[in-house]
Amino acid sequence: MTDLPQHPDRNGRLVDANLHLLDRQVLDRDDRPILAAGDLELEQSDEGRWHIVRVILGSGLTARFFGAHRPASTRDTLDWDIITDLGAAISTDVDRDDVDALWTERWWRDHVIVKIPGGQHDPG
Amino acid sequence: MILGDILSRPVECGGERIGVVVDARFVLRDADRPGRAPADLVGLLVGQHTGMAFLGYERSSVARPHLLNRWLAYRQRDCFLVDIDDVAHLGEVVELRADFDRWSPMLPE
Amino acid sequence: MKRIFGVALGILTAIGGFVDIGDLVTNAVVGSRFGLSLAWVVVVGVIGISLFAHMSGKVTALSGRATFDIIRERLGPRAALANLTGSLAMTLLTLMAEIGGVALALQLLTGIVPVVYILPVAVLLWLILWRVKFSILENVAGLMGLLLIAFVIALFQLGPDWGELGRQVAQDLPSTGENGLTYAFYAVALFGAAMTPYEVFFFSSGAAEDHWTSRDLWLSRVNVSVGFPLGGLLSIAIAGCAAVVMLPAGIGVSSLSQVVAPVGVALGIAGLIVVVVGVLAATSGAAIETALSCGYAIAQFAGWPWGKRLRPSQAPQFHAVLLGVIVISCLVMLSGIDPVVVTEFSVVFSAVALPLTYFPILVVANDPQYVGEHTNGPILNFLAMIYLVIVMVAALAAVPLMVLTKMGA
Amino acid sequence: MRWRRPVSDRRPLAVVAAAVLAVALAGCGIAKDPLGVTLGDASSAASSAALALEQHDDGRLTKAAAATMVDDARTELATAGKQLAELSTSGEQTAVQRDALDVLARSVQHVHEASADLGSSRARDLIDRLRADADDLERLEQAAVDAR
Numbered sequence A: 001m002t003d004l005p006q007h008p009d010r011n012g013r014l015v016d017a018n019l020h021l022l023d024r025q026v027l028d029r030d031d032r033p034i035l036a037a038g039d040l041e042l043e044q045s046d047e048g049r050w051h052i053v054r055v056i057l058g059s060g061l062t063a064r065f066f067g068a069h070r071p072a073s074t075r076d077t078l079d080w081d082i083i084t085d086l087g088a089a090i091s092t093d094v095d096r097d098d099v100d101a102l103w104t105e106r107w108w109r110d111h112v113i114v115k116i117p118g119g120q121h122d123p124g
Numbered sequence B: 001m002i003l004g005d006i007l008s009r010p011v012e013c014g015g016e017r018i019g020v021v022v023d024a025r026f027v028l029r030d031a032d033r034p035g036r037a038p039a040d041l042v043g044l045l046v047g048q049h050t051g052m053a054f055l056g057y058e059r060s061s062v063a064r065p066h067l068l069n070r071w072l073a074y075r076q077r078d079c080f081l082v083d084i085d086d087v088a089h090l091g092e093v094v095e096l097r098a099d100f101d102r103w104s105p106m107l108p109e
Numbered sequence C: 001m002k003r004i005f006g007v008a009l010g011i012l013t014a015i016g017g018f019v020d021i022g023d024l025v026t027n028a029v030v031g032s033r034f035g036l037s038l039a040w041v042v043v044v045g046v047i048g049i050s051l052f053a054h055m056s057g058k059v060t061a062l063s064g065r066a067t068f069d070i071i072r073e074r075l076g077p078r079a080a081l082a083n084l085t086g087s088l089a090m091t092l093l094t095l096m097a098e099i100g101g102v103a104l105a106l107q108l109l110t111g112i113v114p115v116v117y118i119l120p121v122a123v124l125l126w127l128i129l130w131r132v133k134f135s136i137l138e139n140v141a142g143l144m145g146l147l148l149i150a151f152v153i154a155l156f157q158l159g160p161d162w163g164e165l166g167r168q169v170a171q172d173l174p175s176t177g178e179n180g181l182t183y184a185f186y187a188v189a190l191f192g193a194a195m196t197p198y199e200v201f202f203f204s205s206g207a208a209e210d211h212w213t214s215r216d217l218w219l220s221r222v223n224v225s226v227g228f229p230l231g232g233l234l235s236i237a238i239a240g241c242a243a244v245v246m247l248p249a250g251i252g253v254s255s256l257s258q259v260v261a262p263v264g265v266a267l268g269i270a271g272l273i274v275v276v277v278g279v280l281a282a283t284s285g286a287a288i289e290t291a292l293s294c295g296y297a298i299a300q301f302a303g304w305p306w307g308k309r310l311r312p313s314q315a316p317q318f319h320a321v322l323l324g325v326i327v328i329s330c331l332v333m334l335s336g337i338d339p340v341v342v343t344e345f346s347v348v349f350s351a352v353a354l355p356l357t358y359f360p361i362l363v364v365a366n367d368p369q370y371v372g373e374h375t376n377g378p379i380l381n382f383l384a385m386i387y388l389v390i391v392m393v394a395a396l397a398a399v400p401l402m403v404l405t406k407m408g409a
Numbered sequence D: 001m002r003w004r005r006p007v008s009d010r011r012p013l014a015v016v017a018a019a020v021l022a023v024a025l026a027g028c029g030i031a032k033d034p035l036g037v038t039l040g041d042a043s044s045a046a047s048s049a050a051l052a053l054e055q056h057d058d059g060r061l062t063k064a065a066a067a068t069m070v071d072d073a074r075t076e077l078a079t080a081g082k083q084l085a086e087l088s089t090s091g092e093q094t095a096v097q098r099d100a101l102d103v104l105a106r107s108v109q110h111v112h113e114a115s116a117d118l119g120s121s122r123a124r125d126l127i128d129r130l131r132a133d134a135d136d137l138e139r140l141e142q143a144a145v146d147a148r
Helices: A017-021 A100-113 B066-075 C002-018 C021-034 C039-063 C067-110 C115-131 C134-157 C162-170 C180-194 C197-209 C214-245 C256-302 C316-334 C339-364 C378-404 D007-030 D034-057 D063-086 D092-116 D123-146
Strands: A013-016 A025-027 A033-044 A050-057 A077-079 A083-086 A090-092 B010-013 B016-028 B039-047 B080-083 B087-089 B094-096
Touching: A013 A017, A013 B039, A017 A033, A017 B016, A033 A100, A033 C067, A100 C316, C002 C134, C002 C214, C002 C256, C021 C067, C021 C180, C021 C214, C021 C256, C021 C339, C039 C067, C039 C162, C039 C180, C039 C197, C039 C214, C039 C339, C039 C378, C067 C115, C067 C197, C067 C256, C067 C316, C067 C339, C067 D063, C115 C256, C115 C316, C134 C214, C134 C256, C162 C214, C180 C214, C180 C339, C180 C378, C197 C256, C197 C339, C214 C256, C256 C316, C256 D034, C256 D063, C316 C339, C339 C378, D034 D063, D034 D092, D034 D123, D063 D092, D092 D123
Parallel strands: A025 A090, B010 B094
Antiparallel strands: A013 B016, A025 A033, A033 A050, A050 A077, A050 B039, A083 A090, B010 B016, B016 B039, B039 B080, B087 B094
């Protein structure tokens, strides 16, 4: 396995999807959690090169169990170009309040948590 | 294309089964701020098992603990990287061109 | 001065927090049937939990990611989901046992049937998690848990024949007519009681919430290497008291009243009340920790905001999970099921669920991507690999032994 | 999402299933003698009630704690009684079972009296009776094991 030659295209940082990208926590501009990176969407450039255009959000918990995809329109995604760093988590340059993929969280906040007295207090 | 659609897919060349797609390797042209430049697909990593492949031991310099590392490396002993240009068709089955090259799966440190 | 107070507080809460209903019941049951011949299992378990907690604290401090975030990333969503389900089921079972434990402790103080207390305890538990400032919460429960030292004092007060206890510790196979299978079953149960995964979820999530950095690693090492062993001593004292009072009287412990009775025998009513308040604090603290751990597990897995320091509105799904697991536990315990039986199942399934979280943490503690140059040293790795084997053997043996011995009948 | 389960992953499941099955089958043979276990529990409960009464009488257990302990013993004795009645035994064990039913009925009565008036003057007397029940039950337990 190790005697195979090194692949020539190495000008840049080599990243494996499963190893460095998928299922990592996506953070917003202030390191607040958004969601997990569930999958990647690729497109071919004019010269035919495949490259990542969007990160599809979602973890196993809410994933489809039978391999079916949610229709593209309703898929929660973030554009690749807002990613600022790939470390133990994926850092981005977006404010989580602008991420519409968090509508479920907002539903729980507005319809359940805020309704219970003390829902807004700061436990400190 | 959704990457998830080709991960874990069987890989064949001329009708003969080679293995399964274990991972996909990209090269980030701008290492400091990945988003600023495209992340190009270099190729696919083909191995025998998808189960434990995620631990990524076999492809990085993480050498410890020794015993565990040897077992995981054993499971992936015939894993290799194939260039995306050597891939003839991406679909239910990933078909490779007849004269595809096998590159090392190891990640440079 | 504040630093030293912080360290002392850390150690004290680690001691108080170590013992929960699982340790109380399992150690007393084992003490009343096997004397101290299973004490070595507590030592093995304490070393294991110290190792496991330290590794997960280190990984979290250096990568900023907590346990289940790492597990989802390392194992991929499908395997991680199975892992989450197993660990969550076990933590939920422990939460039920802890709520039951609080009710039993209240029965010992007031004489009123425990099922009456289940609902008020559940409501109070939710209110605490919803409103109370967390640092107060964590320290009060931990410090009050120290009252369990009454077991140690009682053991000395009982003036046992130390030679006899020493022989029991040294001798490997039981002499009291128990067969080897039951002995093995209780060894696994005791190991599950000492090495409870939820303590690690709680410990590593706390490290993430308090934004630990590599500078805090020494604090984690001190907490773990001093706090947990002393917690283990408490466990052995519980078994010792049962061995000295219950074993000769032919009483096999099967209820919380029998767990604390030896302290009454040794120290009288004052000692008894102190230890029951200690039990109340330990089980309440553990109920808080297990409820939070359920929330941590799901929220970290799903990537939702989580944490006891956030306003509920900032972590709505996390708090929804807390409410949900408390309601479920309350309903189950209201059925009048004996909390001691729930406890015995929870410790056995702790042993079964342990490798699910131990293995990924061991792998990540060696991954420079997460811990930089603080990867495990060779000694730590050697020890960690030995415990990987112990943990796997215990997990595989737990259910078959449970079936063979009908829960150690 | 990549959810299809590749063939190679199914093998471990089959191995685990076979192992669990084998263990379950082996389970029937080695279990301890049910009659002996039930009598052991009953004896333990009787002496536990006696201990509770004695320590309360000596002022070393609060009324609440002693009452709880006696109540736990009563529950355990009731369960043992039910199990004993339902148990199908053979050979000499049947005789042991019959004797045990009488002793158990007596000790349930004693525990009932104990929990009724915890602090009563009859406490000393009840303690001795319960201790005697415990000894009888333990003797019967041994007899059951020998008669197996």
